[in-house]
Amino acid sequence: MTNRAATEPPPPRILIVDDEAANLTALRVTLGHQGYETEGFTDPTAALAALKQGGFDLLLTDLRMPDMGGVELLQRAQALDPNLVGVIMTGEGSIASAVEAMKTGALDYILKPLKLGAILPVLSRALTMRTLRLENAALERSVRERTAEREKALREVENQTTERLRAEQAMMQIQKMEALGQLTGGVAHDFNNLLMAIDGALHLLDKRLEPDHVGRKYIEGAREATRRGARVTNQLLAFSRTQRIELQPIDACAALREAAPIIAHALGPTISLRLDFAPGEIWTKTHRDQLELAVVNLAVNARDAMPDGGEVVLGVAPGDGPAAVIWLRDDGCGMTPETATRALEPFFTTKERGKGTGLGLTQVYGFAHQCKGEVSIESAPGAGATVRIVLPRIEAPAAEVKERPADISVARGGRVDPGRIKVLVVDDDDAVRQVLVDGLRVEGFDVIEAAGGVDGLAALQSRSPDALVVDFAMPGMNGAEVGGRARALRPGLPIVFCSGYSDTAQLEKVEGAVLLRKPVSIGVLGRAVMDLVAAQTV
The missing domain is CATH 3.30.565.10 (Histidine kinase-like ATPase, C-terminal domain)
Known part of the structure; x- marks a missing residue:
């Protein structure tokens, strides 16, 4: 037992800084159970004093603290130890704070409230990066100590070091871009929900005004602003690579x-x-x-x-x-x-x-x-x-002659009366669900609503709707699961998915469903529902 303990490497040392003592204590206990050696401070100045003594592998710091923020602390810490890796904890969940922290040299970030399953992979990656940096530093010292007689060998080692540094920089850049991509995708989803609620409310207000009312021009100006906002979210989704485009x-x-x-x-x-x-x-x-x-x-x-x-x-x-x-x-x-x-x-x-x-x-x-x-x-x-x-690059495709499908409005012999269509709307966002429900009712539909997948499936069985409008990203049971179970209960049920996310590959499993990207206008949603219902009568 003694011999094995003597040969084992010491556990990684993590310096934790959080101005909330309860959070600090809980985190130290949790990481201690995972085999890490920790030291914690609520005062960033005291933490810097400890860093000057050396011996730490990783700095885990809160972003917002009263006397010295996490960004400044990380900059000072890396001035003392350039090989120190830093991870930021933030409860803000905003792209601005996370991007700011990563610009200053933070390797990654963790959102509060902290979850063990999210913390451990980040710490593992950060400590791996610390090892790489130390190995590179040791290799560079070895190169500097070589004598002139081994000049040829020195050049070879320098070349290896250069390639290794390039690989490290490339890996860090990839990790940073992937982290930013995930963050921007989530922000775009939330922003799309906000735009959906705003545009829907403006649509309902517009319906209540007389045709020549002076307020209509202001409503149209506001709706144009929501359309511009939607274009911004499309660019965010394009960066995050979650926007599914047909190639x-x-x-x-x-x-x-x-x-x-x-x-x-x-x-x-x-x-x-x-x-x-x-x-x-x-x-x-x-x-x-x-x-x-x-x-x-x-x-x-x-x-x-x-x-x-x-x-x-x-x-x-x-x-x-x-x-x-x-x-x-x-x-x-x-x-x-x-x-x-x-x-x-x-x-x-x-x-x-x-x-x-x-x-x-x-x-x-x-x-x-x-x-x-x-x-x-x-x-x-x-x-x-x-x-x-x-x-x-691909080869030029062979020319194809496709038969034009019959227009559905002609095939069904006229539009369906929306008053005869009962629509179930399922969305966990209260504001979005409200404008969808009210908007469809203004368009003449009979509408029932549910705030989640479980309630939605219960309403499907008890209220027998003619069509289902469901959000994709919901806690507990997402839209794809709701749609799949709904089809198992009601084969052929017309389903319209609405989503502020674009990574919606799961929805493709629900055959014949329509996917509309948020923010979607009430008019477009209503036409999609009527077309699906009418197609069943052809």
Whole structure:
């Protein structure tokens, strides 16, 4: 027993800083049971004094503390020990605080209230990174200590060190982008629910006003603002890679040649657009609208870097792989290596306040990865910038002749009376559910409601609705489970899914259901319900 204990490595030492003593004590006890050695402080200044003594592997700190925030504490701690890894705890759940913390060098973040299943994987990754950093530091010291007689060996080790550092940086960048992607996807979902509630309330208000009422123009202005907000969430979802887009074979040359007038308009009158397309066709599997939006975002970014005007070149060329390479080059002010590295992050911008959202290149990044492609930026201060989107290239598809389906409104012999349709609305968000219920009632539907999956299935059995409208992301039982069980109880039941998330692959298992992305207008929802019900009568 003694010999084995002597050879075992010491447990990792974690310094925990939280101004709430109860949280600190509970966390130390929990991690102690997991084999970690911990030391805790409620005072960040005292924690820094302990850090100066050394011996810690990881700093786990709260983000918001009265005397010194977690961001400042982490910066000071890493000045004392550059190899120290930091993890931020935050109860805010906001993208701004998490992004701010990760910008300062935090490896990851944990949302409060803390759960053991969420804490342990983060600590494991962080300690693995600590080990890599220490190994790299030791390797660099070894290289520096080599003698001149072993110069050749020294160069080889330096090359290995460089590659290892590059791999570490790449891994850290991937982890950071994935964490930001998950966070932005959740924020977009919440934002879509807010927009849904606002737009639905405006729709109901609009229905109550006379046609010539002066308030209608203000309502329309507010609804246009919700539509702009929806476009922002689409960009967030594109970055998080949860926005499911249907990929189709597209000739990139033809698509962008047709989009050239729109791109030129985005550049403005002082910047000329020159096309440099390879001869022939270059096919790739992508989404035409998202491709055009990505190039327009690149054009807008180039325009802002060229206040005195100039020329932008848009090119399409074959690449290795095989690949389709879409690139845009400007002769603007260019970027530093640091800026180019961070340019794809959401909300990162070098523009003046109010002149950019920091989401343009984010959309480009998310779009490319959804198409199984990559984005690269080549730039230097004063030398302009070239952004390349590299997508998998495919063979030109064979021409298809598809039979046009009969129009459903004709096939069913006229629209269904909504007053004869009983709709069950299931959504856990009270505000969203209220506008859906009230909106459908204003449209003439007979509506019943439920705040969750269990209550919804009970209402399905007791009230016998003609159609089901259900949210996807709900606690306990999500929309896919509700839809699947509903179909088991009522085969062929018309189902409309509404979701602020876009990662909804589970919904595809519910055959014949319709998916509408939040925020969805009441009119669109009502037509979807009537079309599904009417299709059963054909």
